[in-house]
Ligand SMILES: Nc1ncnc2c1ncn2[C@@H]1O[C@H](COP(=O)(O)OP(=O)(O)OP(=O)(O)O)[C@@H](O)[C@H]1O
Ligand SMILES: [Mg+2]
């Protein structure tokens with residue numbers, strides 16, 4: 212989308228009106244500082260001294276004889292395939308969070324503000340009493356350990372880990388975990404994270420995609436790059452998605468020129484929707500249809516900016532907002548508006564292995580009336596629907612499976628709109644392609660280069676040309692737009708919820724992407740969909756982690772079932788397609804030597820010619836575990852984007868702060884901690 216013209220003058224009358232009630236500025240205590248949009252990549256903890264460097268390491272793999280057990284050290288479970296080396300020494304090591312309250316933490320001195328309550332709290336705090344099976348004394352038992360912060364998906368994640376013989380720990384500050392899945396990102400988690408030894412849910416700067424402004428900036432930047440780059444000058448290029456084709460026109464209100472351009476262009480023939488950049492569940496959203504409403508917004512925005520309090524303490528400004536063109540002609544299901552939740556999985560960050568999965572459709576309870584003032588008919592979020600007294604009675608009607616959506620569209624629109632059969636699974640999403648591929652043979656479903664090609668990578672289906680799989684294309688495009696800036700370390704993984712709207716012309720619009728998507732299972736359809744998504748997420752995270760660590764080829768992936776590969780980043784790491792993994796690694800030239808030095812020759816590179824490739828192994832749950840690793844090499848620090856790279860490129864100073872990367876702000880406020888249900892449950 213072209214940047215809005217500069218200097219456009221606002222029009223519309225200035226009528227005194229209050230901020231929409233839902234967006235009354237929150238108590239100041241709830242606001243958290245996000246200085247300069249700093250990224251979590253800046254670790255505030257001082258660089259470890261020689262003593263810290265000598266700290267014994269935990270890892271995955273066989274125990275070294277030198278690492279004799281110390282009193283109280285857990286020993287690997289015999290029943291599990293997974294053997295984790297447990298760190299010697301105390302389970303907890305003093306850290307910034309532990310000192311909080313007595314002296315300013317390193318974080319604070321480095322310009323960070325920690326959550327008043329420190330790092331992720333013990334799971335018991337937000338989650339309430341634990342299920343019987345989860346109760347255990349804090350330091351008893353044997354590892355591997357896993358920690359879950361919050362309630363979102365907790366029972367599924369917990370069941371998965373327990374099926375592997377892992378044990379749940381309740382103290383979020385413990386560093387001896389193997390897997391940590393927290394709803395809310397905490398600085399301390401990233402600072403103490405041990406790359407190549409632990410799995411940690413959420414990329415630290417995923418807000419590049421998962422805030423409204425982050426996504427907008429990423430798409431704009433990628434759009435600019437595609438039009439002005441050296442390749443653009445070389446003549447016609449393969450078709451690249453244009454953001455205006457799938458992302459509704461959007462303006463930032465925190466940038467003066469942009470908001471003035473919006474105020475100037477607004478007229479009453481169009482509806483717009485105003486959203487806070489980093490909220491969810493429809494909170495703080497309102498519609499703009501009249502000059503009066505827009506004038507009120509204009510006055511409010513201006514008065515906030517001129518407010519002497521906020522001028523001094525700009526970090527206390529209410530959350531930045533965007534205005535987005537409202538899709539007034541949504542496709543309706545029995546007269547009701549809906550949107551579709553799909554998933555983008557970054558199963559592995561080094562190399563980047565990115566997948567798509569379809570999810571489900573979310574419908575409103577009431578019939579759609581574009582003129583209605585009732586937001587629950589406009590916002591399809593479950594959270595909005597739950598406010599209705601009818602919700603308990605009709606909740607099953609508010610969530611449809613993709614099969615149900617497909618059947619409906621086949622029966623109602625196929626003929627009238629001239630759609631291909633199973634539009635939902637071919638053009639819109641991908642399921643049919645996976646099915647057909649299965650028929651053709653056990654191959655890894657994969658989307659073509661950059662998500663733009665239409666052909667399934669199966670030699671047995673050479674003639675099958677697939678229609679564009681729109682959601683996948685869009686998601687791949689968004690991922691590639693931020694890829695160079697994502698902070699990637701081996702062990703990070705992320706599941707992102709992507710919301711799409713279909714209009715009555717069957718055009719597919721991306722509305723937003725969400726970190727920590729809702730994993731509730733309060734409807735029958737969700738009971739079918741969510742556990743599969745979570746389980747496969749964990750399976751893929753484990754398998755890709757293990758393969759990356761061992762320098763093995765990623766594909767085929769034993770764990771892959773419903774997810775479809777969108778991006779395979781192996782070529783970023785290894786010199787060429789099919790090149791032996793023992794060759795120099797692009798990002799970590801020393802890696803293969805290190806790994807090779809500690810591994811038996813036959814294990815060094817299972818993919819090299821003549822090497823015996825181990826048969827894919829599965830644990831009883833069907834997924835490989837990291838215990839299959841023959842050794843536990845520790846990778847050198849991978850190339851990561853600079854902290855600045857993660858920042859908002861367009862705004863500066865206070866604008867950037869207010870608007871941009873609120874990653875730090877993902878630490879919970881006291882209110883958020885009280886209301887576990889509220890936190891970051893996207894689209895719930
Ligand atoms: N441009 C748009 N046109 C039409 N409807 C929209 C538009 N943007 C959002 N909506 C509707 O509003 C709902 C909430 O918007 P959005 O998802 O962007 O906000 P959110 O607060 O982040 O919600 P959540 O994270 O819970 O999905 C959407 O599910 C959709 O029904
Ligand atoms: Mg959202």
Ligand SMILES: [Mg+2]
Pocket residue numbers: 710722723894
């Ligand atoms: Mg949404």
